[in-house]
Amino acid sequence: MSVEKYLKHMRIDRLPHVWCPGCGNGTILKATVGAIDELELDPSKIAVVSGIGCSSRATGYLNYNTMHTLHGRAIAFATGIKLSRPDMTVIVMTGDGDAGAIGGNHFIHAARRNMDISVICFNNNIYGMTGGQYSPTTPEHSYATTSPYGNIEEPFDLSRLAITSGATYVARTTTYHFVALQNYIKKAITNKGFSLVETITQCPTYYGRYNKIGTAPEMINYFKDNGMTLAKALSTMKEMDPDVNYDGFNVNALLEKAVEKLPEKLIIGEFVNKSKRGYVEKYEEILDKAKEKLASSKA
Ligand SMILES: Cc1ncc(C[n+]2csc(CCOP(=O)(O)OP(=O)(O)O)c2C)c(N)n1
DSSP states (O other): OOHHHHHHTBOGGGOSOSOOTTOSHHHHHHHHHHHHHHHTOOGGGEEEEEOSSTGGGGGGGBSSEEEEOOTTOHHHHHHHHHHHOTTSEEEEEEEHHIIIIITHHHHHHHHHTTOSOEEEEEEOSEETTTTOEEOTTSOTTOOBTTBTTOOOSOOOOHHHHHHHHTOSEEEEEESSOHHHHHHHHHHHHHSSSOEEEEEEOOOIIIIIHHTTOOSHHHHHHHHHHHEEEHHHHHHHHHHHOTTSOGGGOOHHHHHHHHHHHOTTOEEEEEEEEOOOOOHHHHHHHHHHHHHHHHHHHHO
């Protein structure tokens, strides 16, 4: 895609951006714009909503209908937009803190309702904007300003949280796997229901520096070397444990097992892609019923 084509989707008067050198947020923004361009969506029918955080600043650079809202409340605003304008494509851009900590309840309930919104989560495993506090996805033993002796909490797996809450499209990838990322965003937008694209992204300024992982290229190389698709993880685990019937495991159990068996690996791929009636369709039916009742009571 040409630079001109990307710029068409952006508010270039808002540049330069606020992100640190080496930050992965621009890669996710680029993949989102690329996906929207390939889907040839009408920009006036796109609403992109974000909460608060470095990642949530993404909406400011997009030349669609955008809302930069409150910390943790992007999904709540997006739900309101979708219910009042079901004809619009509603996308949420959020961080791991925004979606998994303060916004955790909105996240699970939107997934439970199969609300027709696409959540693109920028998972840098830390609170970037406020200076590097640990988040619900910070791995155990990792360092952050609030865990100088190593994190003692077990992290949330946001993809598993979405799957078990009822999401109908769930995929995880990294900023290294750009082609997959853009493709997953396209599929998430096309899915009629709650979609999550969890993107593991580098924060060299805080997460990388505190954990001595190195510079942005080193972090991206780490994603390249350790990213493993769930299909590959499954075949590896079958070789490791020939007596275990892994074919009988559901995707959630497989992801849980993969973390235990292959702790160094970042398990990526498309985990769920299914069709299920969602809140928007059911709500439209209720509206129709209410209108009918009103019309008959007037007659
Ligand atoms: C109600 C409220 N509580 C706390 C904050 C402070 N705050 C702003 S951003 C943020 C965390 C952002 O982390 P994340 O969502 O992971 O985004 P990142 O900056 O890493 O992209 C916090 C705690 C706030 N703005 N509002």
